[in-house]
Amino acid sequence: xxxxxxxxxxxxxxxxxxxxxxxxxxxxxxxxxxxxxxxxxxxxxxxxxxxxxxxxxxxxxxxxxxxxxxxxxxxxxxxxxxxxxxxxxxxxxxxxxxxxxxxxxxxxxxxxxxxxxxxxxxxxxxxxxxxxxxxxxxxxxxxxxxxxxxxxxxxxxxxxxxxxxxxxxxxxxxxxxxxxxxxxxxxxxxxxxxxxxxxxxxxxxxxxxxxxxxxxxxxxxxxxxxxxxxxxxxxxxxxxxxxxxxxx
Amino acid sequence: xxxxxxxxxxxxxxxxxxxxxxxxxxxxxxxxxxxxxxxxxxxxxxxxxxxxxxxxxxxxxxxxxxxxxxxxxxxxxxxxxxxxxxxxxxxxxxxxxxxxxxxxxxxxxxxxxxxxxxxxxxxxxxxxxxxxxxxxxxxxxxxxxxxxxxxxxxxxxxxxxxxxxxxxxxxxxxxxxxxxxxxxxxxxxxxxxxxxxxxxxxxxxxxxxxxxxxxxxxxxxxxxxxxxxxxxxxxxxxxxxxxxxxxxxxxxxxxxxxxxxxxxxxxxxxxx
Numbered sequence: 316x317x318x319x320x321x322x323x324x325x326x327x328x329x330x331x332x333x334x335x336x337x338x339x340x341x342x343x344x345x346x347x348x349x350x351x352x353x354x355x356x357x358x359x360x361x362x363x364x365x366x367x368x369x370x371x372x373x374x375x376x377x378x379x380x381x382x383x384x385x386x387x388x389x390x391x392x393x394x395x396x397x398x399x400x401x402x403x404x405x406x407x408x409x410x411x412x413x414x415x416x417x418x419x420x421x422x423x424x425x426x427x428x429x430x431x432x433x434x435x436x437x438x439x440x441x442x443x444x445x446x447x448x449x450x451x452x453x454x455x456x457x458x459x460x461x462x463x464x465x466x467x468x469x470x471x472x473x474x475x476x477x478x479x480x481x482x483x484x485x486x487x488x489x490x491x492x493x494x495x496x497x498x499x500x501x502x503x504x505x506x507x508x509x510x511x512x513x514x515x516x517x518x519x520x521x522x523x524x525x526x527x528x529x530x531x532x533x534x535x536x537x538x539x540x541x542x543x544x545x546x547x548x549x550x551x552x553x554x555x556x557x558x559x560x561x562x563x
Numbered sequence: 564x565x566x567x568x569x570x571x572x573x574x575x576x577x578x579x580x581x582x583x584x585x586x587x588x589x590x591x592x593x594x595x596x597x598x599x600x601x602x603x604x605x606x607x608x609x610x611x612x613x614x615x616x617x618x619x620x621x622x623x624x625x626x627x628x629x630x631x632x633x634x635x636x637x638x639x640x641x642x643x644x645x646x647x648x649x650x651x652x653x654x655x656x657x658x659x660x661x662x663x664x665x666x667x668x669x670x671x672x673x674x675x676x677x678x679x680x681x682x683x684x685x686x687x688x689x690x691x692x693x694x695x696x697x698x699x700x701x702x703x704x705x706x707x708x709x710x711x712x713x714x715x716x717x718x719x720x721x722x723x724x725x726x727x728x729x730x731x732x733x734x735x736x737x738x739x740x741x742x743x744x745x746x747x748x749x750x751x752x753x754x755x756x757x758x759x760x761x762x763x764x765x766x767x768x769x770x771x772x773x774x775x776x777x778x779x780x781x782x783x784x785x786x787x788x789x790x791x792x793x794x795x796x797x798x799x800x801x802x803x804x805x806x807x808x809x810x811x812x813x814x815x816x817x818x819x820x821x822x823x824x825x826x827x828x829x830x831x832x833x834x835x
Contacts (some may be wrong), residue, residue: 320671329661332702398657403619407646408675562624 316417318408319416326387326420328428331502337428344379344432348372348439355485372433372441373452373524374497377459380429380518384460385488387421388467390473393473401563418468418554422460429456444530447524452527459520465550472557490515497521501533516546572630574599574726574758575620580629582615589615591782592629597775598725603751604767604773606806609815612782613762614654620760621651624761634712634725647675650724652715654731654762660704664695664714667703668721675722682721687719692747708735710733716744720751727751729761733768745772766803776802780810 330337353367359367394400403413430453443449470483494508495517504512512518523539526532533540573596582590589610597603605614618624620631622638622645631638634648659668665686672682690696693713697699703711712732719727729748733741749772752759763769769776770790777787786793786809792804 317673321670325659325662325666325670328666329659332661346603388785394659397660398653398655399659400657401623401653402657402659402671403674403825404623405649405672407676408674446716503835563618 318406319413319419320391322403322413322416323420323552324425326417330424336417337431339558340379340383341374341431341435342384344375345435347498348375348432348436352439363553367440369529370500370525371498372436372553373514373528374441374495374521375436375496375520376429376432376528377495377517377524378455378492379427380456380459380520381463381492382488383428384422384425384438384463385467385483387424388418388464388469389471389474389480389483391471391558392470392477392480395471396476396561398445402560404561404563410561414468414555414558415551418461418464418551421464421467422457425464426453426457429460447521448527448530452524455520455523455527455543458540458547459517459524462516462520462543462547465547465554467516467556468554469550472554472561491517494518495521496533516542519543519546570721573597573758574634575603576630576632577616577620577779578630580619580631580753581627582612582619582624583627583671590619592663593779593782593784595784595787597758597760600756601774602749602761602772603781604776604777605760605762606769607762607779608810610717611740611779611810611815613779614730616779617651617728617760617762621728622646637720648724649726649728650713650719651728652719652732654734654778656711656789658703658711658715658718661702663700663702664690664706666697667714668718670720671721672775677722685721685723689720695716709737709740712736713740713744716747722764723755724757726758726760729759729763731762731764733763733765748772750821766801766806778806778809785809 340544348368348371352371356367357483359365359370364370391400394403402412406413433452441454470487494511495515496512501509501512501518519534519539519542520536522532523536523543526539528535534542567809575597577596578594581588593612593616605613605616615624619626620633620643622740625639626723632647636644636648638645658671662670668686668689669682672686677685681779687696690699691759693716695710695714695717698706698710703714706714711734716732719729727748736744745768748759751757759772760771761773775787775789776793778793780787786796788796793805793809794800794802797805799805799808
């Protein structure tokens, strides 16, 4: 328990100390929100979709959670590089506790980042349909954060260095985001794209966020939570198994 | 080579230990014992297999074959008990740069389950010993190489391990700090009967502090005994000459691991 806590605390401290990182990682979601939101808004309205900002905001929140949590998981490579990883690997504590502490820490950081973006969406004119559902939205953000931190951990456990980083960015993180329905509705897509979006775990995260923030859902909240929950359990298991096998 | 007969039970017992990375055999069938309370020097040129051996002893690498007993436990099976038994100062840095000196120690103490009151007392005391008390609330990233080294040593001692591994601990330190460090280590060894397992490239250090020395080269232990034994055996006047006679004078190439090149890369960036 104390192992989990101290490693969680470490992640939080590191986050709060890197102001440039906090601000830097807000740039991308903001660009998407304002450029796409206001740029495509009129066309979206003309096509009969309604207010695009309202549709887009939950997607952009999910995006910031996705990016921050994957990077938090991948930070293990960084720790390996600067040697700190060894310190935790030789400690007489179960590796599972180390992995859980890191994951919850990384997920908390991603959650904070998501909440900051959530607040910024108000500036673009977004407001949640019902304030009483906001705590639910926060829980969903946290679930998304845990899932993708675990995925990041699993990846980082098998990567030795940042050589493969570009590969992960372009062939995993970006597709996860673009094919999740964060930017466009999942209705009436070509069959191939539809199948891919259904395989993307973030689709269910975005959908659950939309359900809690604007009261609209494509898959249904029950399916969303089931898929997110099962995926999270699977990747926590995979991440901890791979993490336990790390040799340095 | 076998260890000279020992009276007390060995705290580290290694038998026919081998480690291969693919085709390459980094450690070939080595055997040795380290007795409780001794300072054991493990010397060898770059790439001889020193760090690989230490990594196997400390559960960071799994042996390809052979047997290890550390404080009576098997690092391959009983990892938690083995990890509880030792402290280690790694060859390369292993501190969290974004935390303060105090936080680094605190984190270590919690991981090793040192009770809060005792932990705080020892942290104060150890920071005093390594002369970092007045810098305890500074982020480690602002520390010099020597200060980081000293902090790592303090951290390695925080949970009062039975065995202390020092993998080239004095690299990059000035003679004053080196002297200070070895005095502290020999002191600790005498007072608390902590067994010390060290590697170093400074032969005069090994000569001065180690009660027994093993020389490893190309993954094989080529000689073992006290510094005097090695000098007598090779008919040389000092340990450096003995070492060169045992391991030859050609310069060893050590392939840079991906981590090393990454680290070099990041150093380049930080220096700008």
